[in-house]
Amino acid sequence: xxxxxxxxxxxxxxxxxxxxxxxxxxxxxxxxxxxxxxxxxxxxxxxxxxxxxxxxxxxxxxxxxxxxxxxxxxxxxxxxxxxxxxxxxxxxxxxxxxxxxxxxxxxxxxxxxxxxxxxxxxxxxxxxxxxxxxxxxxxxxxxxxxxxxxxxxxxxxxxx
Amino acid sequence: xxxxxxxxxxxxxxxxxxxxxxxxxxxxxxxxxxxxxxxxxxxxxxxxxxxxxxxxxxxxxxxxxxxxxxxxxxxxxxxxxxxxxxxxxxxxxxxxxxxxxxxxxxxxxxxxxxxxxxxxxxxxxxxxxxxxxxxxxxxxxxxxxxxxxxxxxxxxxxxxxxxxxxxxxxxxxxxxxxxxxxxxxxxxxxxxxxxxxxxxxxxxxxxxxxxxxxxxxxxxxxxxxxxxxxxxxxxxxxxxxxxxxxxxxxxxxxxxxxxxxxxxxxxxxxxxxxxxxxxxxxxxx
Ligand SMILES: Cc1cc2nc3c(=O)[nH]c(=O)nc-3n(C[C@H](O)[C@H](O)[C@H](O)COP(=O)(O)OP(=O)(O)OC[C@H]3O[C@@H](n4cnc5c(N)ncnc54)[C@H](O)[C@@H]3O)c2cc1C
Ligand code: FES
Ligand code: FES
Numbered sequence: 001x002x003x004x005x006x007x008x009x010x011x012x013x014x015x016x017x018x019x020x021x022x023x024x025x026x027x028x029x030x031x032x033x034x035x036x037x038x039x040x041x042x043x044x045x046x047x048x049x050x051x052x053x054x055x056x057x058x059x060x061x062x063x064x065x066x067x068x069x070x071x072x073x074x075x076x077x078x079x080x081x082x083x084x085x086x087x088x089x090x091x092x093x094x095x096x097x098x099x100x101x102x103x104x105x106x107x108x109x110x111x112x113x114x115x116x117x118x119x120x121x122x123x124x125x126x127x128x129x130x131x132x133x134x135x136x137x138x139x140x141x142x143x144x145x146x147x148x149x150x151x152x153x154x155x156x157x158x159x160x
Numbered sequence: 161x162x163x164x165x166x167x168x169x170x171x172x173x174x175x176x177x178x179x180x181x182x183x184x185x186x187x188x189x190x191x192x193x194x195x196x197x198x199x200x201x202x203x204x205x206x207x208x209x210x211x212x213x214x215x216x217x218x219x220x221x222x223x224x225x226x227x228x229x230x231x232x233x234x235x236x237x238x239x240x241x242x243x244x245x246x247x248x249x250x251x252x253x254x255x256x257x258x259x260x261x262x263x264x265x266x267x268x269x270x271x272x273x274x275x276x277x278x279x280x281x282x283x284x285x286x287x288x289x290x291x292x293x294x295x296x297x298x299x300x301x302x303x304x305x306x307x308x309x310x311x312x313x314x315x316x317x318x319x320x321x322x323x324x325x326x327x328x329x330x331x332x333x334x335x336x337x338x339x340x341x342x343x344x345x346x347x348x349x350x351x352x353x354x355x356x357x358x359x360x361x362x363x364x365x366x367x368x369x370x371x372x373x374x375x376x377x378x379x380x381x382x383x384x385x386x387x388x389x390x391x392x393x394x395x396x397x398x399x400x401x402x403x404x405x406x407x408x409x410x411x412x413x414x415x416x417x418x419x420x421x422x423x424x425x426x427x428x429x430x431x432x433x434x435x436x437x438x439x440x441x442x443x444x445x
Pocket of ligand 1: 045046047189190191192193194195196197198234260261262263266269270271272273274275277278280282283284285322326327328329352353354355
């Protein structure tokens with residue numbers, strides 16, 4: 001009934017072709033088919049944000065998007081952002097501020113913050129507080145994550 | 161958790177989409193933002209055999225504001241409404257409500273029309289369309305378009321007047337007068353999630369008196385609705401603390417609240433009183 005389909009999109013800057021079942025979510029495809037396990041899956045219902053990825057410049061929950069919907073689109077994941085150096089300031093700030101405990105939520109927060117800083121380098125502190133409330137962290141109590149993103153925003157602004 | 165298998169279609173035109181829905185005879189679902197449908201499919205609460213993915217439509221109307229109305233097409237996302245540059249009262253109400261829906265990554269995908277079709281009783285957009293007297297256009301391959309007033313659209317918890325082969329293709333909201341006042345209040349346990357109870361108030365102040373008073377609540381009963389007797393209590397009156405408290409009291413008495421383990425009927429009634437009161441106070445600030 002449901003056909004396995006060819007799919008082409010850009011993944012972290014590289015043209016990528018795969019075959020997927022329509023019911024494959026982007027999160028599942030990344031982790032199981034492409035072995036990119038930096039995108040973590042917590043709730044599978046769009047609530048926790050651990051699976052956040054960037055599609056055509058906007059943050060999206062990879063568990064609520066089917067892979068077939070990516071045809072012709074540009075997908076960026078934590079692996080690509082880490083490799084191309086674009087989240088270096090965020091990574092350093094997360095370490096310095098102890099914003100990582102168990103680490104399950106970390107890649108989701110980094111991707112979310114990266115999308116926010118890219119779309120608005122002058123993002124205000126209050127907007128950062130609202131931003132981080134999008135994702136769930138069971139460990140840190142959010143204070144360190146807020147401080148880390150604020151710090152990275154300052155560093156990024158200075159560099160531009 | 162893996163959804164049941166389905167066929168995926170991404171039509172380019174509304175006609176094509178309506179054709180696919182008609183052909184599937186009830187086994188198809190429209191996929192818009194996927195922020196309610198995909199989780200439901202992951203948990204197999206929904207198992208459509210065909211998905212008509214409307215995200216690639218090229219002929220869907222967008223977001224258009226005219227002097228007398230605002231039209232919202234099927235692919236207008238929550239985030240687009242939140243960032244809407246409009247400075248009319250109607251534009252301001254919608255942008256303010258959008259800010260209360262989910263979080264950024266949910267808003268970049270989720271659509272206005274998808275939220276109405278999903279018909280969660282606590283949806284901000286459900287509340288908005290009943291409070292603002294919107295008209296919904298439903299379209300099918302066999303019967304073409306028909307217009308349904310928002311007050312007749314919601315039929316129950318996640319149930320609407322839309323038939324299975326119909327698509328919500330546009331929502332039209334009449335403009336608010338430039339002098340319109342509005343106030344919104346909601347109570348929720350967590351930001352970024354559905355509220356428990358929400359209230360929206362709209363009116364005009366003419367010569368110090370309130371006219372055209374509209375008070376709507378959501379999350380209380382199985383559908384959002386206007387509260388006529390509370391509106392009537394304020395029509396023609398000068399705004400005052402006492403009047404507002406009276407109207408809020410009436411509102412809390414005439415609702416027939418839903419109950420859930422986190423909020424029983426008494427709790428919801430109290431929330432209706434408080435949210436209506438706050439919305440009224442905010443409307444005269
Ligand atoms: C973490 C989280 C928090 C959220 N918080 C809120 C909140 O605070 N307030 C709120 O209101 N919502 C909230 N939502 C829900 C969100 O607003 C959804 O976007 C919305 O309910 C459904 O819109 P959608 O475009 O994603 O539709 P989909 O999920 O794609 O579809 C939902 C249903 O509507 C049908 N449908 C979609 N479009 C049409 C159409 N044009 N015509 C006919 N049928 C159609 C589908 O077939 C399906 O049955 C939240 C969701 C998540 C994941
Ligand atoms: S796993 Fe996607 S939002 Fe939780
Ligand atoms: S560090 Fe453990 S969930 Fe955030």
